[in-house]
Amino acid sequence: MEIIIQPDSFESSYLAARIIVRLVRAKPQAVLGFATGQSPLQLYQFLIKMHKNEGLDFSQVTAFNLDEYVGLDPSHPASYHSYMRDNLFRQINIRKDRVNIPDGLASDIPASCHTYEDRIHASGGIDIQILGIGTDGHIGFNEPSSSLASRTRIKTLTAQTRRDNAALFSGEAAVPHHVITMGLGTIMDCRMCLLLAFGKKKALAIAQAVEGPVTAMVPASILQMHPHAICMIDEEAASGLQRAFYYRWVYDNKPDWQKY
Numbered sequence: 001m002e003i004i005i006q007p008d009s010f011e012s013s014y015l016a017a018r019i020i021v022r023l024v025r026a027k028p029q030a031v032l033g034f035a036t037g038q039s040p041l042q043l044y045q046f047l048i049k050m051h052k053n054e055g056l057d058f059s060q061v062t063a064f065n066l067d068e069y070v071g072l073d074p075s076h077p078a079s080y081h082s083y084m085r086d087n088l089f090r091q092i093n094i095r096k097d098r099v100n101i102p103d104g105l106a107s108d109i110p111a112s113c114h115t116y117e118d119r120i121h122a123s124g125g126i127d128i129q130i131l132g133i134g135t136d137g138h139i140g141f142n143e144p145s146s147s148l149a150s151r152t153r154i155k156t157l158t159a160q161t162r163r164d165n166a167a168l169f170s171g172e173a174a175v176p177h178h179v180i181t182m183g184l185g186t187i188m189d190c191r192m193c194l195l196l197a198f199g200k201k202k203a204l205a206i207a208q209a210v211e212g213p214v215t216a217m218v219p220a221s222i223l224q225m226h227p228h229a230i231c232m233i234d235e236e237a238a239s240g241l242q243r244a245f246y247y248r249w250v251y252d253n254k255p256d257w258q259k260y
């Protein structure tokens with residue numbers, strides 16, 4: 001895993017945006033995997049700016065989102081459909097028929113999850129998957145104990161995640177217990193993973209994911225097995241890392257051809 005520590009979330013998000021912009025310019029039909037939460041918001045702002053000011057074209061891009069709550073209507077303000085519409089999709093020229101978000105209202109959830117996997121496969125696979133991390137080490141909504149080989153499926157949220165995500169709901173009791181999420185195996189199939197994490201509250205999860213053992217108890221730790229995963233973090237999220245000095249040195253001394 002490549003670990004890039006930047007002074008703050010702005011710098012990290014800018015770097016992540018540069019990687020995505022470069023891909024979309026080189027491959028207009030790129031397949032992008034999107035995440036929700038606070039962590040990718042600045043990155044999305046950069047992408048919107050690049051679209052508005054420099055004509056970055058998303059018209060041929062296909063999007064797949066990581067997850068969605070079960071039982072929430074897409075119009076519910078806390079749904080990930082709403083999040084993506086408000087924070088990115090309606091501000092760029094992505095085509096609606098190329099946007100894929102798990103269907104939290106599906107009557108047959110297993111069938112709908114199968115179809116989601118089939119659609120990812122039919123698209124040629126995800127080029128870059130953006131990821132955040134939960135305070136319990138989850139990615140997508142793959143909570144601790146998730147199978148490291150899991151595919152898109154229904155999951156049950158931990159109490160910790162429901163507490164963490166309560167702010168967007170009218171209290172913790174309103175947070176759904178069930179979600180649909182790409183599996184860890186699905187995420188591992190993506191050609192590149194960009195994990196964004198900022199702030200002190202992510203320091204423990206990042207330390208465990210990056211420097212701890214690969215374990216289903218810290219689902220993000222599976223990224224240690226990914227051939228091209230980049231962990232983009234700020235100083236606070238890096239504060240639990242034992243080898244931060246080494247990661248900084250590696251990044252500062254990259255050969256020119258390897259720079260982003």
Ligand code: GLP
Pocket residue numbers: 035036037038039040066067131132133134139140141161165
């Ligand atoms: C939710 C999402 C994850 C996200 C996590 C962290 O649980 N399902 O995809 O990474 O929250 O969110 P935040 O970036 O707001 O800390």
